[in-house]
Amino acid sequence: MAAQRTIDVSQLPTYAFGHHALTWWATWSMLLMEGTMLLILVASYFFLRTGVAHWPPGTTPPPNLFWGTLNTIIIVVSFFPNHLAKKASENLNLQGVKLWTIVTFAFGLTFAVIRIFEFKNLNCHWMQNAYGSIVWFNMGFHTTHVLTDMVDTAVLIVLMFTGPIEGKRFVDFSENCIYWNFVIVIWLVIYATIYIAPRVL
Amino acid sequence: MEARKEQSQVEKQAAVAVPVEREERLHEALEKTWGDQPGLWGYLRSVNHKTVGKRFIITAFAFFILAGILAALMRIQLSRPENKFLGPDLYNQIFTMHGTTMMFLFAVPMMEAMAVYLVPLMVGTRSIAFPRLNAFGYWIYLFGGIMVFVAFLLNSGPDAGWFSYVPLAGPAYSPGKRVDFWAQLITFTEVSALVVATEIITTIFKLRAPGMTLNRIPLYVWAVLVMAFMVFFAMPTIALASTALILDRLVSTHFFNPAEGGDPILWQHLFWFFGHPEVYIIFIPATGFISAIIPTFVRRPIFGYTALVLSLISTGFIGFGLWVHHMFATGLPRLGQGFFTAATMMVVIPSAIQIFCWIATIWAGRPIFKTPLIFVLGFFFIFVLGGMTGVMQASSPVNLQVHDTYFVVAHFHYVLIGGSVFPLFGALHYWFPKFTGRMLDERLGKITFWLMFIGFNLAFFPMHILGFKGMPRRVYTYQNLPGWATLNLLASIGAFTLAFGVLVFLINFFRSRKRGAVAGNNPWNAGTLEWATTSPPPSYNFLHIPTVAGRDTLWTQPPDQPVVVGLKTDVRQVLVTKMLDGEPDHIEEFPKPTLWPLIAAITTTGLFIGSIFTPWAVVWGSIPVAISLIGWFWPKEKQSEERAPREVKERLARRQQTEGGTA
Numbered sequence: 103m104a105a106q107r108t109i110d111v112s113q114l115p116t117y118a119f120g121h122h123a124l125t126w127w128a129t130w131s132m133l134l135m136e137g138t139m140l141l142i143l144v145a146s147y148f149f150l151r152t153g154v155a156h157w158p159p160g161t162t163p164p165p166n167l168f169w170g171t172l173n174t175i176i177i178v179v180s181f182f183p184n185h186l187a188k189k190a191s192e193n194l195n196l197q198g199v200k201l202w203t204i205v206t207f208a209f210g211l212t213f214a215v216i217r218i219f220e221f222k223n224l225n226c227h228w229m230q231n232a233y234g235s236i237v238w239f240n241m242g243f244h245t246t247h248v249l250t251d252m253v254d255t256a257v258l259i260v261l262m263f264t265g266p267i268e269g270k271r272f273v274d275f276s277e278n279c280i281y282w283n284f285v286i287v288i289w290l291v292i293y294a295t296i297y298i299a300p301r302v303l
Numbered sequence: 304m305e306a307r308k309e310q311s312q313v314e315k316q317a318a319v320a321v322p323v324e325r326e327e328r329l330h331e332a333l334e335k336t337w338g339d340q341p342g343l344w345g346y347l348r349s350v351n352h353k354t355v356g357k358r359f360i361i362t363a364f365a366f367f368i369l370a371g372i373l374a375a376l377m378r379i380q381l382s383r384p385e386n387k388f389l390g391p392d393l394y395n396q397i398f399t400m401h402g403t404t405m406m407f408l409f410a411v412p413m414m415e416a417m418a419v420y421l422v423p424l425m426v427g428t429r430s431i432a433f434p435r436l437n438a439f440g441y442w443i444y445l446f447g448g449i450m451v452f453v454a455f456l457l458n459s460g461p462d463a464g465w466f467s468y469v470p471l472a473g474p475a476y477s478p479g480k481r482v483d484f485w486a487q488l489i490t491f492t493e494v495s496a497l498v499v500a501t502e503i504i505t506t507i508f509k510l511r512a513p514g515m516t517l518n519r520i521p522l523y524v525w526a527v528l529v530m531a532f533m534v535f536f537a538m539p540t541i542a543l544a545s546t547a548l549i550l551d552r553l554v555s556t557h558f559f560n561p562a563e564g565g566d567p568i569l570w571q572h573l574f575w576f577f578g579h580p581e582v583y584i585i586f587i588p589a590t591g592f593i594s595a596i597i598p599t600f601v602r603r604p605i606f607g608y609t610a611l612v613l614s615l616i617s618t619g620f621i622g623f624g625l626w627v628h629h630m631f632a633t634g635l636p637r638l639g640q641g642f643f644t645a646a647t648m649m650v651v652i653p654s655a656i657q658i659f660c661w662i663a664t665i666w667a668g669r670p671i672f673k674t675p676l677i678f679v680l681g682f683f684f685i686f687v688l689g690g691m692t693g694v695m696q697a698s699s700p701v702n703l704q705v706h707d708t709y710f711v712v713a714h715f716h717y718v719l720i721g722g723s724v725f726p727l728f729g730a731l732h733y734w735f736p737k738f739t740g741r742m743l744d745e746r747l748g749k750i751t752f753w754l755m756f757i758g759f760n761l762a763f764f765p766m767h768i769l770g771f772k773g774m775p776r777r778v779y780t781y782q783n784l785p786g787w788a789t790l791n792l793l794a795s796i797g798a799f800t801l802a803f804g805v806l807v808f809l810i811n812f813f814r815s816r817k818r819g820a821v822a823g824n825n826p827w828n829a830g831t832l833e834w835a836t837t838s839p840p841p842s843y844n845f846l847h848i849p850t851v852a853g854r855d856t857l858w859t860q861p862p863d864q865p866v867v868v869g870l871k872t873d874v875r876q877v878l879v880t881k882m883l884d885g886e887p888d889h890i891e892e893f894p895k896p897t898l899w900p901l902i903a904a905i906t907t908t909g910l911f912i913g914s915i916f917t918p919w920a921v922v923w924g925s926i927p928v929a930i931s932l933i934g935w936f937w938p939k940e941k942q943s944e945e946r947a948p949r950e951v952k953e954r955l956a957r958r959q960q961t962e963g964g965t966a
Contacts, residue, residue, distance in 0.1 A: 107865035108866055118889045124505050139539040232558055
């Protein structure tokens with residue numbers, strides 16, 4: 103039998119970070135979908151805005167600034183431990199991953215608790231009018247992402263301590279950080295929309 | 304020159320004359336690793352893209368037949384004036400179910416299903432990316448379809464039209480659960496479409512055979528890539544819209560309630576921002592079928608590959624800028640109407656480029672008129688006609704005149720059936736030998752075509768005229784006005800002829816599956832990679848991952864084209880390549896068969912259906928969903944333990960060494 107020319111791939115690595123990894127594409131796919139959803143949500147907010155003379159309609163005050171702004175500061179600061187967790191994952195540094203992921207998780211937990219006060223200070227109810235509906239929809243959308251990310255992160259933290267830690271696990275750790283970054287970015291958009299826009303527009 | 308450079312890069316890694324492993328032994332080992340397990344247990348756990356793809360195709364076809372039966376019932380009702388066969392309430396449910404099923408349970412899933420089966424074969428890999436997600440996507444789609452049909456059989460079928468316009472679909476005018484089932488069906492289909500789109504994009508970007516650079520990707524694969532990206536931007540919109548609708552109905556929000564500052568027009572914007580791209584989500588993969596079929600049957604490479612790819616991509620973009628042309632009757636500002644008229648006419652340009660490239664390919668080739676090619680020629684005739692009426696309606700004054708008449712019904716059936724179903728039937732005839740290992744009967748195939756072609760035109764051409772005569776769509780009966788009865792009867796006869804054509808196809812399918820001529824690997828002498836393996840392909844697709852040296856790989860490759868070796872045979876290893884140039888990058892291990900996708904689909908279904916009846920289902924239902932997803936994700940300890948030392952400890956040790964060395 104004639105010799106077949108071959109390419110031997112047996113020495114290639116068995117995991118990779120960033121856009122080399124398959125799961126990176128899945129993560130970004132989800133961010134694309136959810137990002138589209140965010141844009142449509144915000145567009146709907148402003149579309150409904152055009153229907154009435156005053157915004158918020160009638161004598162409703164806009165959401166109280168305090169808790170929302172506090173939460174914005176917290177989530178922006180959480181970018182830093184999150185980033186360090188991502189770098190630690192890419193360096194296969196398990197101690198660093200543990201530390202910074204737990205710090206980020208603590209930030210997330212604080213954020214989620216303060217979110218309760220945010221809801222109490224929205225000054226509107228979803229049943230009240232379309233304004234109330236779209237404000238709650240935006241808040242609900244973001245809160246869902248916060249909770250989803252918290253559950254993901256909790257599962258990964260458990261795995262960090264139980265092991266076994268293979269290469270792919272570090273890829274998971276680093277991509278979980280991408281998701282939290284997304285949660286930060288969409289919050290900035292939603293904060294600007296429901297807290298700032300009614301005050302300046 | 305550039306091609307030669309790429310070629311040499313691939314060759315550089317080729318070791319000289321390594322003896323090939325014994326093929327028999329290799330086959331057995333791979334089959335043991337990649338094959339489905341037997342029995343019901345194996346059936347429910349399968350994650351093989353071909354098994355799931357076949358299920359997907361058959362399920363989508365079953366929904367096509369169900370929706371076709373609903374259409375036949377409507378045509379019986381409309382075959383003569385003042386007919387009493389169906390009452391108005393049932394008729395409303397039937398036309399809604401027909402449209403909803405055709406769009407959400409047949410067209411989109413069918414296009415994805417074909418991609419799920421074909422894309423990994425066409426790019427030369429062993430599996431689709433994220434095979435468990437793929438199985439999940441199928442189950443969730445199946446459960447959504449079953450849910451809406453059960454609701455329909457219990458007289459709770461949606462009845463506000465496939466686009467469920469508010470206020471008709473809102474809580475005030477549609478009490479009961481009918482529209483809620485519609486809204487949740489959308490959620491099911493959308494979840495399925497989104498996960499499959501993710502798999503398709505990742506497979507195409509990261510799992511191509513070495514040497515398959517971007518400009519060597521088969522056109523069909525380009526087409527589904529564009530489709531998948533369109534799904535990303537279109538489906539979330541409808542997900543959001545249907546959620547807002549169900550919130551209005553269940554927890555008294557006011558998104559679409561004008562009395563409380565809501566706006567029904569918002570629904571139309573959201574729906575059509577999804578709904579128009581949806582048409583292209585269905586049409587673009589069909590153009591991929593055409594670009595795959597034509598070169599094979601005219602015996603030459605496609606003319607204008609780059610122009611075709613660019614047309615696909617620009618259609619994908621322009622498709623998102625047209626939605627308002629569905630809303631000309633809502634009294635939008637004139638300037639906006641003018642803009643969307645222009646945008647609608649603009650999308651004709653890439654479509655025309657595609658058609659001219661195909662015609663040029665046929666012109667320069669030596670056509671062999673087998674059934675798949677005949678369906679493509681039928682497509683030209685019907686789709687161009689539908690495109691013409693499309694250009695007519697792009698103009699907003701004409702649009703206003705024919706709005707909500709049978710002219711519109713005629714138009715969109717011409718573009719959808721012509722643009723999508725005819726190429727699909729061509730594709731089914733074309734790839735049937737690959738799916739089953741046997742040929743469809745050529746004579747029955749041609750009978751199928753002519754029955755469908757004549758039946759289609761007889762059914763839908765008279766509807767143009769009915770529209771001009773003023774017959775509105777979605778009426779369950781009509782008075783005996785001049786000319787209406789004859790044209791409607793003609794349409795009904797046509798519809799049954801078309802249905803008969805589909806029946807002949809089914810007969811052909813069942814006969815040939817067992818008794819058709821044996822196909823062999825490449826019965827049509829086609830040029831793309833799926834024809835390089837056996838028919839039907841083995842569970843692992845290719846004995847050796849191939850490498851690629853040009854477009855239409857099988858036509859252009861030299862006899863000594865290298866193959867990939869070194870993938871393990873006892874685990875499901877897949878070669879990951881670089882996105883742009885297709886160079887080998889790393890190796891990933893894919894999951895074994897598992898029940899988790901089915902469990903996750905069941906828990907998700909519980910949440911979705913529960914939420915129709917109580918909003919609290921979203922809260923309580925999320926717990927089993929979370930548990931099933933965590934169970935799915937949880938690493939298998941044994942495999943991980945094997946990999947951990949090699950992947951982490953050794954790599955760290957190596958790094959320390961080099962760092963120590965430099966210090």
